Amino acid sequence: MIGSGRTRLLLAIAFVSLLGGCARSVATIADARMAFASGDLPTAQATLEPIAKKRGRNRDAASLDLAMVKLAAGEVHSAEQTLRELRDRFDQAPKLSLAHDAASTMTDDNTRVFRPASHEEVMIRAMLSICSLARDGTDAEAYALQATTKQDQLRVEAEARGIPLAANHFQPIALAPYLRGVLREATHHDYDDAAKAYQLVSAVQPQFAPAGEDIERATTGAHSAPGHGVLYVIACVGEGPRLEETTAPTTSAALSIASVVLNAQTNQGSGNGDQENGPVLPNIAQVKVPRVVVPPSNLAAINVKASGAEFGVTQTLTDVGQLAISQNEAEMPWTIARAVTRRVVKETTVAKVTDSIGLDGSLGSLFHFAAASAWSGVEKADTRCWGLLPREIQVLRCELPEGNHPVELQAVNFHGIVSGMPRIENVTMVNGRNTYLIVIAPRNAIYVVRSQ
Numbered sequence: 001m002i003g004s005g006r007t008r009l010l011l012a013i014a015f016v017s018l019l020g021g022c023a024r025s026v027a028t029i030a031d032a033r034m035a036f037a038s039g040d041l042p043t044a045q046a047t048l049e050p051i052a053k054k055r056g057r058n059r060d061a062a063s064l065d066l067a068m069v070k071l072a073a074g075e076v077h078s079a080e081q082t083l084r085e086l087r088d089r090f091d092q093a094p095k096l097s098l099a100h101d102a103a104s105t106m107t108d109d110n111t112r113v114f115r116p117a118s119h120e121e122v123m124i125r126a127m128l129s130i131c132s133l134a135r136d137g138t139d140a141e142a143y144a145l146q147a148t149t150k151q152d153q154l155r156v157e158a159e160a161r162g163i164p165l166a167a168n169h170f171q172p173i174a175l176a177p178y179l180r181g182v183l184r185e186a187t188h189h190d191y192d193d194a195a196k197a198y199q200l201v202s203a204v205q206p207q208f209a210p211a212g213e214d215i216e217r218a219t220t221g222a223h224s225a226p227g228h229g230v231l232y233v234i235a236c237v238g239e240g241p242r243l244e245e246t247t248a249p250t251t252s253a254a255l256s257i258a259s260v261v262l263n264a265q266t267n268q269g270s271g272n273g274d275q276e277n278g279p280v281l282p283n284i285a286q287v288k289v290p291r292v293v294v295p296p297s298n299l300a301a302i303n304v305k306a307s308g309a310e311f312g313v314t315q316t317l318t319d320v321g322q323l324a325i326s327q328n329e330a331e332m333p334w335t336i337a338r339a340v341t342r343r344v345v346k347e348t349t350v351a352k353v354t355d356s357i358g359l360d361g362s363l364g365s366l367f368h369f370a371a372a373s374a375w376s377g378v379e380k381a382d383t384r385c386w387g388l389l390p391r392e393i394q395v396l397r398c399e400l401p402e403g404n405h406p407v408e409l410q411a412v413n414f415h416g417i418v419s420g421m422p423r424i425e426n427v428t429m430v431n432g433r434n435t436y437l438i439v440i441a442p443r444n445a446i447y448v449v450r451s452q
Contacts, residue, residue: 029062033387036069037239039445044069060086060114061384064124068388071131072440072447080131087124090116112382118154118170118327119241120386122147123320126175126393130234133179133436134449141183144176151176158330169330174205175318175393181214182232185223186434194218201317208317210397224399229429231398231407235302235314235439238391241324243290245381250284254336258344287339290381292328294321294391298413302439302446304396305408306427313412314394314439321391342379390442402431409437411444420444 032047048069051062063086070079093113116124129143155170163169181197184190195218202211217223224230301313410422423446427435438449 029058029065029387032062032065032069033239036065036072036388037442037445039443041069041073041447045073057111057114058384060089060116061386064116064120064386065388067127068440071127071134071438071449074449076131076134076449080128080135083124083128083131087128090121090124114384117324117385118331119320119324120389121154122151122173122323123386123389125150126173126318127389129176129179130236130393130438133232133234134438137183137434137436141180144179144183147176148172154327161334163330166330169326172200172204173318173323174201174208177201177204178317178395181218182434185218186230188223188432191218191221205317208315210315210395214397223432227431228399228401229431229433229435231306231400231405231427231429231435231437233302233304233314233396233398233407233409233437233439235394235396235441236390236392237301237314237394237439237441238297238299238321239295239442240387240389240391241292241294241321241385242387243381243383243385244293245288245383246291247286248289248291248332248336249286250336250340251333253333254340257333257337258340284340284343287336287343288379288381289332289335289339290328290383290385292321292325294325297391297443298419299411299441299443300414300416301394301412302396302441303408303410303412303418304398305410306398306400307405311398312396314396316392317395318393319391320389320393324389339379388442390440400427400429402429404428407437409439409446409448411441411446420446423448425450 028047028051032044035041035043035047045066048062048066051058052066053059063082067079067082067086070076070082093115125143125147129140129147132138132140132143151170151172155166158166158170177197177200181194181201184194184197195215198211198214198218201208202215205211301315303313304311405427407425407427408422409425410418411420412418425437425448427437427450429435436450440447440449
């Protein structure tokens, strides 16, 4: 037995000092993202590759970013393969990892196995479709269908969990039916399917003005004028959604979820169904959580000229940033509830340690407060994410005579003013066929990947 109050206090201080853990840094991923945005692909790739190869907590987030870097660099097959492997691994991973989820209650969500956010799961399939278009288009429609199916699945799951207005938070993304329409129309006979797909685009993204022309064209059954082909400029514009740490107030919805979880854990541990003696939730005003931020940018769209003729600017088909914000808000009560649950577990653990070392009275209260505060204070919100997604996916359809055409691409700001050096690509149009230019423009740097 420990005899003196001083000895007990020294042990208590030692316990508190162990709660700080070790510092975690994602600076290298942040550096890679800055290099990508500024046009330095070699540095971005060289920074991300070693992180993606290690079996660390940042491996999957780095791999997602690396896929975007590879696509921008023209390594289309490798980018597609990386995204396919990640898609399959995420699909096969259990929704609940007992070891990592249990560990997270003693630390924070960073201990958990990386799980892509809802919008990231959908965008993996959307970007796979774009990768396919940049290669040969063989699997583009199948990937687009997978994106639609995944979003439907997420909506159903959200409704089952009781998320308010789940249908609004998990709407279909317009990119998927649009690509289906484009590919069906290119067959020169599946015009009815194309028209239905474009009608869905109009319903999901009514601000996309070209949908009306697309519906009319598909309804009349004319892919393009005789002797012409169609160039689709598909642009990934702006720096997309990322996560940063913030504090959020505890809500009644989050506390209710935390109470259910803790009661279930208590009852499972005690082996009885008595919910009267469940843990008491501490008085918590706010907790650390990740929130979605979209980096500010002057880049609004891509201006397109072909053979000297002005064709206009790309128009927004899917707002990835808004999709991420909406779905993050829908999930927030569960994120807050996990933080509250951790606080209860830590408070309970500290209370047990206080009792075990014989601290009581004012000394025990002081230790309990200091230890619980220190332990909770070192928590970090889980800000791992797919940081190189675009802010928006935009598109412009250009009908051009068959033959060779210099296509000029230039950044446009929100005032409609072009800026930066134009990027010129020589494109060969084939009568009655589609050609795709995949443009990735996080800021003023423009990367272009042509369909092969």
